[in-house]
Amino acid sequence: MYRLYTLTVAGIDAWRRDQPIVLFANPTAQSGRAREHIEKAEALLTEAGVPHRFIPTEPAGGTVALVSRAIDEDGARVVLAMGGDGTFAEVAKGILASDHAPDVALGILPTGTANDQGKSFGMSAGPEALPRNVAIIAAGRVAAIDAGRIESLTRDEQLLQRDLFFDSASVGFGASALATRNRDRELVGKIPLVGLVYRDMLVYAGAVARKFAESYVSDIKFDLEADIDGRPYVFTSLFDVVIKNTRVFGGEWVLDPTARADDGMFELVPIAGRIDLTSKLVASLRHLPVDGDLLRDLGLEHSEPIRGRRFVLTVAAPGSAGRPPAQLDGEEMEAGERYRIEVLPRCLNVIVPATGAVGVAPRS
Numbered sequence: 001m002y003r004l005y006t007l008t009v010a011g012i013d014a015w016r017r018d019q020p021i022v023l024f025a026n027p028t029a030q031s032g033r034a035r036e037h038i039e040k041a042e043a044l045l046t047e048a049g050v051p052h053r054f055i056p057t058e059p060a061g062g063t064v065a066l067v068s069r070a071i072d073e074d075g076a077r078v079v080l081a082m083g084g085d086g087t088f089a090e091v092a093k094g095i096l097a098s099d100h101a102p103d104v105a106l107g108i109l110p111t112g113t114a115n116d117q118g119k120s121f122g123m124s125a126g127p128e129a130l131p132r133n134v135a136i137i138a139a140g141r142v143a144a145i146d147a148g149r150i151e152s153l154t155r156d157e158q159l160l161q162r163d164l165f166f167d168s169a170s171v172g173f174g175a176s177a178l179a180t181r182n183r184d185r186e187l188v189g190k191i192p193l194v195g196l197v198y199r200d201m202l203v204y205a206g207a208v209a210r211k212f213a214e215s216y217v218s219d220i221k222f223d224l225e226a227d228i229d230g231r232p233y234v235f236t237s238l239f240d241v242v243i244k245n246t247r248v249f250g251g252e253w254v255l256d257p258t259a260r261a262d263d264g265m266f267e268l269v270p271i272a273g274r275i276d277l278t279s280k281l282v283a284s285l286r287h288l289p290v291d292g293d294l295l296r297d298l299g300l301e302h303s304e305p306i307r308g309r310r311f312v313l314t315v316a317a318p319g320s321a322g323r324p325p326a327q328l329d330g331e332e333m334e335a336g337e338r339y340r341i342e343v344l345p346r347c348l349n350v351i352v353p354a355t356g357a358v359g360v361a362p363r364s
Contacts, residue, residue, distance in 0.1 A: 011140025012050060015078050015105045020051040021137075022070045024063060024091050025082035025109075027056055034083070037111055037127045041082060044134040052080075057087060067094020071104055078105050080137065084112015085167050089329040092166050092348055096147065107137040107351040114330060116167045120246035120261060121352045121360060136353050143360035144346035145261040146245055152326065152336035155314070161334040166348065168249060168329065169341065171315060172240035173220060173271070175327035222324045223316045228268060228308035240271040243311065243341055256305040262360045264345035267305035311341040
């Protein structure tokens with residue numbers, strides 16, 4: 001039997017309303033190892049006395065409709081997202097697309113690559129953290145967090161993509177590395193045995209290293225005009241720009257330690273170049289934070305986040321470089337020349353730890 005931490009099952013029962021929890025996960029992820037983790041999670045839920053059922057996720061955004069049907073047609077009021085930030089986003093979109101979003105709570109079992117959402121709320125990630133995370137779900141402490149609505153457009157306002165995000169959106173280097181990671185992952189999956197050792201975070205780290213090296217021989221920078229709550233900003237020769245909701249970025253960094261996921265504000269983080277990127281990564285490593293004054297003494301200046309509720313971002317790449325790539329919650333999105341972003345305050349109920357939750361307040 002798996003050891004459980006102290007539970008308060010009545011907490012989640014108040015949200016379930018006599019309906020089983022619905023667990024969404026991809027059993028084919030992580031070269032099939034995810035199936036074993038799903039079985040362990042189900043065993044822990046059973047041991048905790050939490051009624052549940054499992055629904056496998058579907059590719060190409062199909063999970064969103066599955067979640068909405070589980071809520072509107074089957075009466076589910078607690079749903080679990082097991083996987084990475086992409087799974088969290090798809091399940092969250094399904095909740096907000098349903099007719100009962102204010103009455104639904106979303107639980108997290110982080111087992112993906114970065115797991116920014118769970119880590120931002122003080123949760124551990126990976127299969128070894130399942131006992132504690134199932135206990136958090138059973139306790140049923142809920143916080144309402146913000147979401148973002150984003151539109152990608154051409155310069156003449158033609159809509160390319162409209163979507164929601166919950167953790168971060170970015171344009172530039174990070175999104176380029178993500179696209180490279182995805183191509184590498186597809187290639188690795190076709191090579192026998194290689195996928196057993198070169199996978200997950202290792203594939204992503206390899207993609208980041210390659211794009212970083214390429215940046216020395218090809219210009220990947222872009223200019224950005226930003227309107228943030230009616231205030232104009234101009235940035236030239238940016239390496240990357242990140243719009244952040246939660247605290248943890250890339251699994252290991254906290255770009256703004258004062259950020260909250262429930263304050264109705266996002267943080268825009270401009271990254272001016274390789275030195276700026278290096279400075280941010282060194283200063284914001286969550287397990288080893290470095291004082292900003294020390295970095296400045298070493299000549300590592302970096303730009304500070306800018307908070308806002310509404311953002312209009314106009315991107316201009318040099319010459320014929322084309323549109324810089326973009327990403328949402330760790331998934332590629334249609335790159336545009338202009339982006340409109342609006343914060344949707346406290347619209348999603350998320351189950352968080354009773355103690356140690358960071359950047360959120362309990363739902364009243």
